[in-house]
Amino acid sequence: MSTATTHDAHHEEHPSGLARWIFTTNHKDIGTLYLLFALLMFIVGGAMAMIIRAELFEPGLQFVEPQFFNSMTTMHALVMIFGAVMPAFVGLANWLIPMMIGAPDMALPRMNNWSFWILPFAFAILISTLFMDGGAPAGGWTMYPPLVLQTGNAFPFLIFAVHLMGISSIMGAINVIVTIINMRAPGMTMMKMPLFVWTWLITAYLLIATMPVLAGSVTMLLTDRFFDTSFFDAAGGGDPVMFQHIFWFFGHPEVYILILPAFGIVSQIIPTFARKPLFGYSSMVYATASIAFLSFIVWAHHMFTVGMPLTGELFFMYATMLIAVPTGVKVFNWVSTMWKGSMTFETPMLFAVGFVVMFTIGGFSGLMLAIAPVDFQYHDTYFVVAHFHYVLVTGAVFAIMGATYYWLPKWTGHMYSEKLGKLHFWLSTISVNVLFFPQHFLGLAGMPRRIPDYSPQFTEFNQLSSIGGFAFGLTQLLFVYIVIQTIRGGEKASEQVWEGAHGLEWTLPSPPPYHSFSTAPEIK
Amino acid sequence: MTAGDEVNAGKRRTIRNLMFVVVGMFGFVFALVPLYNVFCSITGLNGKTSGERAVIVDMEPDLSRTVNVAFVASVNESMPWEFRPDVVRMQVHPGKNYRTAFFARNGAGQAMVGQAVPSVTPGLAASHFRKTECFCFTEQRFEAGESREMPLIFMIDKDLPEDIHEVTLAYTFFDKQKLLD
Numbered sequence: 145m146s147t148a149t150t151h152d153a154h155h156e157e158h159p160s161g162l163a164r165w166i167f168t169t170n171h172k173d174i175g176t177l178y179l180l181f182a183l184l185m186f187i188v189g190g191a192m193a194m195i196i197r198a199e200l201f202e203p204g205l206q207f208v209e210p211q212f213f214n215s216m217t218t219m220h221a222l223v224m225i226f227g228a229v230m231p232a233f234v235g236l237a238n239w240l241i242p243m244m245i246g247a248p249d250m251a252l253p254r255m256n257n258w259s260f261w262i263l264p265f266a267f268a269i270l271i272s273t274l275f276m277d278g279g280a281p282a283g284g285w286t287m288y289p290p291l292v293l294q295t296g297n298a299f300p301f302l303i304f305a306v307h308l309m310g311i312s313s314i315m316g317a318i319n320v321i322v323t324i325i326n327m328r329a330p331g332m333t334m335m336k337m338p339l340f341v342w343t344w345l346i347t348a349y350l351l352i353a354t355m356p357v358l359a360g361s362v363t364m365l366l367t368d369r370f371f372d373t374s375f376f377d378a379a380g381g382g383d384p385v386m387f388q389h390i391f392w393f394f395g396h397p398e399v400y401i402l403i404l405p406a407f408g409i410v411s412q413i414i415p416t417f418a419r420k421p422l423f424g425y426s427s428m429v430y431a432t433a434s435i436a437f438l439s440f441i442v443w444a445h446h447m448f449t450v451g452m453p454l455t456g457e458l459f460f461m462y463a464t465m466l467i468a469v470p471t472g473v474k475v476f477n478w479v480s481t482m483w484k485g486s487m488t489f490e491t492p493m494l495f496a497v498g499f500v501v502m503f504t505i506g507g508f509s510g511l512m513l514a515i516a517p518v519d520f521q522y523h524d525t526y527f528v529v530a531h532f533h534y535v536l537v538t539g540a541v542f543a544i545m546g547a548t549y550y551w552l553p554k555w556t557g558h559m560y561s562e563k564l565g566k567l568h569f570w571l572s573t574i575s576v577n578v579l580f581f582p583q584h585f586l587g588l589a590g591m592p593r594r595i596p597d598y599s600p601q602f603t604e605f606n607q608l609s610s611i612g613g614f615a616f617g618l619t620q621l622l623f624v625y626i627v628i629q630t631i632r633g634g635e636k637a638s639e640q641v642w643e644g645a646h647g648l649e650w651t652l653p654s655p656p657p658y659h660s661f662s663t664a665p666e667i668k
Numbered sequence: 669m670t671a672g673d674e675v676n677a678g679k680r681r682t683i684r685n686l687m688f689v690v691v692g693m694f695g696f697v698f699a700l701v702p703l704y705n706v707f708c709s710i711t712g713l714n715g716k717t718s719g720e721r722a723v724i725v726d727m728e729p730d731l732s733r734t735v736n737v738a739f740v741a742s743v744n745e746s747m748p749w750e751f752r753p754d755v756v757r758m759q760v761h762p763g764k765n766y767r768t769a770f771f772a773r774n775g776a777g778q779a780m781v782g783q784a785v786p787s788v789t790p791g792l793a794a795s796h797f798r799k800t801e802c803f804c805f806t807e808q809r810f811e812a813g814e815s816r817e818m819p820l821i822f823m824i825d826k827d828l829p830e831d832i833h834e835v836t837l838a839y840t841f842f843d844k845q846k847l848l849d
Contacts, residue, residue: 322679325682386704456713
């Protein structure tokens with residue numbers, strides 16, 4: 145099937161050099177920009193994590209001031225969530241969704257350009273706060289008042305940076321939805337869409353519904369600080385706890401925004417290397433939708449210790465546990481897809497299988513945290529830190545890395561070095577577990593999070609964790625090397641790249657032409 | 669109408685609908701503020717007590733039941749005031765009026781106006797904590813170095829849920845001047 149289209153010369157003209165990247169409206173260029181930006185932010189956020197782990201190598205204060213330590217935990221979270229994981233997913237969406245549904249480009253190419261180019265400015269603003277009077281924001285990425293209102297000059301910069309990130313995400317999400325709803329090739333019905341497209345469609349709806357909530361709540365913080373409102377100020381009749389309710393009403397759907405596209409990626413990779421179609425396609429779609437719906441009614445499980453009537457604790461506890469059901473459906477579907485498949489373990493598959501195992505560990509610790517009476521002990525300890533790093537690092541980040549290895553040959557036309565890829569996977573997997581697994585024990589033993597110092601009995605596990613952290617950090621430089629090496633050259637990749645790969649993107653040449661599917665392909 | 673026009677019309681429709689959601693959700697956040705306050709004043713979830721003087725009612729006290737009431741007093745950041753309850757803990761019978769007092773002293777070199785904001789834990793007890801006299805109803809002006817005892821007359825009403833045995837009343841003094849500036 146030859147869907148690689150010939151294109152008229154008019155479309156093929158595009159500026160070269162820097163101007164190409166600044167003015168580009170091409171989904172592949174913008175996808176590349178997003179992905180490279182995410183990689184850069186991953187390194188920046190990672191460097192902050194290295195400072196945290198260095199300080200925690202020993203009890204007492206070694207390298208940094210407590211205030212700066214708190215800035216590091218705050219900024220690490222903001223940079224990783226809004227700068228690394230979310231842009232990486234948007235980059236993948238840009239590259240893949242048009243190719244997967246047989247569309248020539250994203251529906252709104254100029255807005256696409258804008259939504260990317262806002263991001264470097266947002267993060268320049270955010271990172272510049274490190275050099276301001278009073279230091280960078282240090283009250284935690286959750287920005288709870290009244291603490292966050294004590295931020296120095298950095299405060300309005302923090303708020304505007306969050307606004308810009310929100311605008312960028314909303315525009316990106318609108319683009320994804322409009323593309324998927326209106327630009328599918330003839331015959332590509334909703335229930336024939338690849339799962340990556342489905343999960344992104346649902347993620348985009350979550351973004352549209354919750355990003356304005358975040359924008360509104362930080363706007364209230366801004367007016368509380370500068371315009372004498374008292375939304376969250378008890379002295380003026382407000383209620384600081386209300387911020388936590390509003391924030392987590394955004395925040396919980398946000399954590400699914402960070403994982404649903406990862407579910408989609410893994411659902412693309414596993415069938416390829418198991419050489420079997422995905423088990424339970426429609427149940428995967430319904431499970432994703434159920435998770436998205438449930439994410440709106442569980443927010444207060446982040447606030448069990450804040451004070452709630454018993455009925456409230458029970459409702460949020462049971463609703464949270466209910467999420468394990470659709471998530472379990474997914475995990476069983478992935479395992480069933482692998483069951484009796486002709487499996488091979490190329491690097492993308494290793495990351496996907498690693499995802500299934502380690503994301504599930506993170507899911508289980510999440511279930512433990514869902515139990516309200518138990519959460520009273522775990523709340524704000526390293527157990528929580530271990531939990532969300534298992535779902536975000538070995539979950540979301542591993543899926544993004546798996547996706548990179550899986551589609552990089554398609555994007556660049558070159559095969560990456562399988563030997564280095566496997567080395568990267570194994571070093572990452574070993575070090576990430578050395579890094580985060582001991583943190584479960586630290587949390588259960590009572591070590592609080594976001595504190596630069598700790599009791600001496602926590603020393604050994606912290607040192608273990610720090611060693612794992614440094615190893616994981618160094619290993620990611622190998623990832624950067626592999627990506628650059630593959631972009632620059634390597635063995636030619638075929639159209640299909642992987643023997644078991646199915647889907648429209650694999651019918652295009654590697655690398656795909658600048659404009660693909662100018663004439664829509666026919667889907668049987 | 670060509671197929672291309674149809675796709676463009678479809679795109680416009682989708683964008684318009686999505687923009688409604690975005691704008692609607694942004695408005696919804698601000699609507700949440702009054703909604704939250706109404707919800708809390710009905711259910712007493714956030715521990716806010718009534719800012720109004722409670723009507724004095726003569727109730728037959730329930731002597732068979734004893735509730736622990738704990739008092740907490742704190743001042744907000746950067747307020748050089750001394751502020752503490754005369755007694756930290758009282759055993760009370762629901763339906764009976766009690767009188768206690770808080771002590772405050774302005775340690776600043778100038779007159780200051782403070783406002784005490786109460787909060788009751790657990791939140792569900794808030795609506796059952798009836799204050800007939802409280803220094804929190806009005807602003808309190810203290811001259812430089814002035815100190816005084818401020819009375820509180822309260823009653824826990826008999827409708828307090830059976831499973832609540834301990835109620836904490838916390839006051840925080842806020843610098844009213846700073847709020848006005």
